[in-house]
Amino acid sequence: MKKSIIILIVILLVIAFFYISQLDKKEQIVCIEETKICSDGSAVRRTGPNCEFAECPLNNNKLLSNFGNDQIEKAITNYLLTQKLFSWKTKDDSHNFCVVENLKPDNELFPLYVWAYCGEYIIQDGELKALSGSSGPKKINYPNELSFYNLSKFSYEVARD
Numbered sequence: 001m002k003k004s005i006i007i008l009i010v011i012l013l014v015i016a017f018f019y020i021s022q023l024d025k026k027e028q029i030v031c032i033e034e035t036k037i038c039s040d041g042s043a044v045r046r047t048g049p050n051c052e053f054a055e056c057p058l059n060n061n062k063l064l065s066n067f068g069n070d071q072i073e074k075a076i077t078n079y080l081l082t083q084k085l086f087s088w089k090t091k092d093d094s095h096n097f098c099v100v101e102n103l104k105p106d107n108e109l110f111p112l113y114v115w116a117y118c119g120e121y122i123i124q125d126g127e128l129k130a131l132s133g134s135s136g137p138k139k140i141n142y143p144n145e146l147s148f149y150n151l152s153k154f155s156y157e158v159a160r161d
Contacts (some may be wrong), residue, residue, distance in 0.1 A: 036128075037099075066105040075149035076100050076114065076140055082151055085158070086118040090131055094122045103137065110142040 031051035035043040038056035047054050067073040080086040080098045087096040098118040107113070119133030139157040142149070 066102045068105065068108070071149060072112075073100060073102075075151070076112070076154070079140075079151045079154040080116055080118060080138075080156075083156070086116065086134070088120060088132075090120060091122055094120045094131055096120050100138075109144050110140065112140045112142075114138050114140055 031046035031048075035045055036053045036056075037043055042057055044054040044056060046052060077098045077100055080100070081096055086098055089096075096118060098116055100114045100116045103113040103115055115136070116138050117133060117135040120131040122129055122131055137159050141155045141157070143153055147153070
């Protein structure tokens with residue numbers, strides 16, 4: 001009788017151990033290969049157990065910028081979006097965005113040498129989809145005068161073959 005009780009207890013312990021070990025194992029989650037473009041031009045992927053987008057990079061709670069002046073960066077971006085070479089439509093309900101990076105951040109006066117990425121995007125099935133884009137170096141000119149960055153005074157040059 002004692003032997004059968006001991007065997008029964010050992011069997012119950014083995015079953016309990018197996019059951020508990022299965023509870024500790026978590027399902028392997030694979031996130032879909034999808035990226036989100038941050039406002040600084042970098043991309044982040046889905047991560048974690050809920051496949052949420054990673055945080056966009058921040059620097060002291062400010063977006064990373066190497067212009068030293070957000071107004072210059074915004075003015076250049078807005079200027080590029082007024083130019084046909086950087087802002088186009090292949091679909092009526094699309095939107096254009098540009099991101100610029102200062103290639104010579106120590107240069108405080110114009111001309112500024114930037115790398116510009118401009119793209120056309122659309123919201124389709126609740127997701128942001130890229131339709132087209134272009135990327136390359138640009139020389140941005142502006143008269144070195146005190147002003148509030150009048151878009152009509154900007155000019156640009158692009159690299160040629």
